[in-house]
Amino acid sequence: MPNIGITCYPDQGGSGVVATELGLHLARHGCEVHFISSHLPFRLRSYATNIFHHPVELPEYPVFRSSPYTLSLATTMHDVARQHDLDILHVHYAIPHTASAFLAQQMLQPTNLKVVTTLHGTDITLVGQEPSFFPMTRFLIERSDAVTAVSTFLKEETVRVFGVGEDMEVIPNFVDPRLFLPVQESELRRRLAPKGEALLLHASNFRAVKNVPTVVEVFRQARARHAVRLVLVGEGPELKGIRRLVREQGLQDDVVFLGPSDNLEEILPVADILLLPSRHESFGLVALEAMACGVIPVATSVGGAGEFIVDGSNGFLRHPQDVGGMVEAVDGVLGNPALKLNMAEDARRDATLDFGASCVIRQYLDLYEGLLSHQG
Structure with a gap:
């Protein structure tokens, strides 16, 4: 070797x-x-x-x-x-x-x-x-x-x-399928969703290209329809502005800032949906890791994410400016447990078999x- x-x-x-x-x-x-x-x-x-x-x-x-x-x-x-x-x-x-x-x-x-x-x-x-x-x-x-x-x-x-x-x-x-695995219950999930809320998650380096204000807007609209919380993982130059936006929108009670983490394999599985509305992604590794954990990605259609996400099958692809389309995808998953289960299974299978x-x-x-x- x-x-x-x-x-x-x-x-x-x-x-x-x-x-x-x-x-x-x-x-x-x-x-x-x-x-x-x-x-x-x-x-x-x-x-x-x-x-x-x-x-x-x-x-x-x-x-x-x-x-x-x-x-x-x-x-x-x-x-x-x-x-x-x-x-x-x-x-x-x-x-x-x-x-x-x-x-x-x-x-x-x-x-x-x-x-x-x-x-x-x-x-x-x-x-x-x-x-x-x-x-x-x-x-x-x-x-x-x-x-x-x-x-x-x-x-x-x-x-x-x-x-x-x-x-x-x-x-x-x-993705390493032995490391990124679905979990049914965890203490972290209970802490992040104490009332059994659904969890949306975004993880990134919080640069402008990650389009994090759209994450907050999708969450704001989803929150009006569902019992849901938002988990934000990472740090970067846009984080201060996102904290301010969350406060201005009055969402602070339902948004959790976890900061940077080197154990994403323990955090991703607790989510129901990953939001990745980047202006473009050459690949979008965190979406693939989420899929391996049975988490459904709602990701950007600009770039390489479409090489492993099949829209409507193992996740959703939306233009980064299509807030309505992202909210519709979130609504569809959170409002249909059978669809959520099937998509999660397809996401895990496709991520681990092909990648x-x-x-x-x-x-x-x-x-x-x-x-x-x-x-x-």
């Missing part, structure tokens, strides 16, 4: 979650996995066999306004690759991680070290399209030994915007094997 270096953003967010879970599963398959990041990824909660972490040291010099993380990361990648005989540097998020990996690879020349870049979304749809980053992002895609995208939507967007990447492989995000960790990890292993069989 290959020795693999993995770099990701270690804080909460879909790319960091996927990268960390990928590393953990690869280690169970016998790979030696070295995480290279500013600090320990939040999903690495305890010691695991074949897992190692190498923190990036950030020197401070008066001449620098801020420490040049990209260069420090490249140096750490170089050192780890040389000391531990890495076969692959697998970086998640093109900017700046692929830039660092490319520099490390060049410093090690001649070398058989391969660079794999996985595109997750905003590195292409937002960051990469910034004029100052556009040519660099395109260059790094072209110079990676292999590029993967987490959805067909993201691959097509990359090709459309940058004019490169036609040969990239789509390897979707995945279970075992089959997706196999795709990554096949990618690595193909790269390493053509060394030279």
